[in-house]
Amino acid sequence: MLIGTPREIKNHEYRVGLTPESVTELVAHGHGVLVETGAGAGIDADDAAYSAAGAEIVSGAAEVFERAEMIVKVKEPQAAERAMLRPGQILYTYLHLAPDPDQTRDLVRSGAVCIAYETVTDAQGGLPLLKPMSQVAGRMSVQAGATTLEKAHGGRGVLLGGVPGVAPAKVCVIGGGVVGFNAAQMAVGLGADVTILDRSPTVLERLGIHFEARAKTRFSNTANLAACVAEADLVIGAVLVAGAAAPKLVTRAMLGTMKRGAVMVDVAIDQGGCFETSHPTTHADPTYQVDGIVHYCVANMPGAVARTSTYALNNVTLPHALRIADLGWQGALAADPHLAAGLNVQRGHVTHPAVAEALGYDLLPTEKAIAA
DSSP: OOOEEEOOSTTTOOOOOOOOOHHHHHHHTEEEEETTTTTGGGTTOOOOHHHHHTTTEEEEEHHHHHHHHHEOSOOOOOHHHHTTTTOEEEEEEOOOOOEEEEEEEEHHHHHHTEGGGGGGOOOOOOOOTTTHHHHHHHHHHHHHHHHHSSGTTTTTTOOTTBTTBOOOEEEEEESHHHHHHHHHHHHHTTTOOEEESSSOOOHHHHHHHHHHHHHGEEEOOOOHHHHHHHHOOOEEOOOOOOTSOOOOOBOHHHHEEEEEEOOOEEEEGGGGOOOOOOOOOOOTTOEEEEEEEEEEEEETTGGGGGGHHHHHHHHHHHHHHHHHHHHHHHHHHOOHHHHHEEEEEEETTTTOOHHHHHOOOBBHHHHHHHHH
């Protein structure tokens, strides 16, 4: 199979779909690889490194999309990239379709076979291709929140960990999954006063055992959520419903109860955000204010630490890329139901239940899509 990796074009997105080491593995399996010139610059991998790994360097994204049978990316294809997709071509990347009707429409019209990293599952019910970026984003959310709390960035002027004689910042983490756990770890490590909300007794028990007295846990109901948000200097939105749009848990009305200059970091923004007042921002212009509350809603947070993120991502995406290339997408998905869960769009049909429900498409069941 001929596999192509274009340079990412989303604002301040420095990650790349394939590392030189991943190219080496694909070539060793007998596949060809096209890499757009400069695609790896953000991770300090130049064209020479890709050439040495066996890739063919091409001058632009148009040639990658025109020639490659499978496109391997990081972020969802932008409008110009979606226009270059063709029927039957495989797209393997993050998609986050449920809150993005324009992208979904274009992918359906393209006739491409679109496999989303974020809905691939594992035997434990986890999301292994989302997990490393959730780990990165969870840890970065506290870094971003701590910086945004500084007065020069619009915040309250509060040091997250405080100092002797001055209380630390109060941090409210909504969701105790991978993002929330990693955010709490960072916030606790910096000395903040941390409360984690979740609806699962099992998750709350696990968090309680891990953090002991270093962080508090509370069951996530309306009253506890409202109280936690009102007390917080920093709120981290870490809610995920696999494949679906995130629920709007923090309402506009709740902002009126918060401290002026408090900060809200919405890590769920890729799935539409879990704050009613959220809208996507970029690394170039990461924050805005609503009712005196600072919102940080960058939709590709891990792109800022591109080298760490790219290598962590390739560790989990490459085995599936090899399987798809070796067996073809139908063979690979038929052999692995967990990879099959990643199929979101197939030749004009939506195949993921949460996407179909969110956007009003008729659902083509995955097993029928694979057999078609």
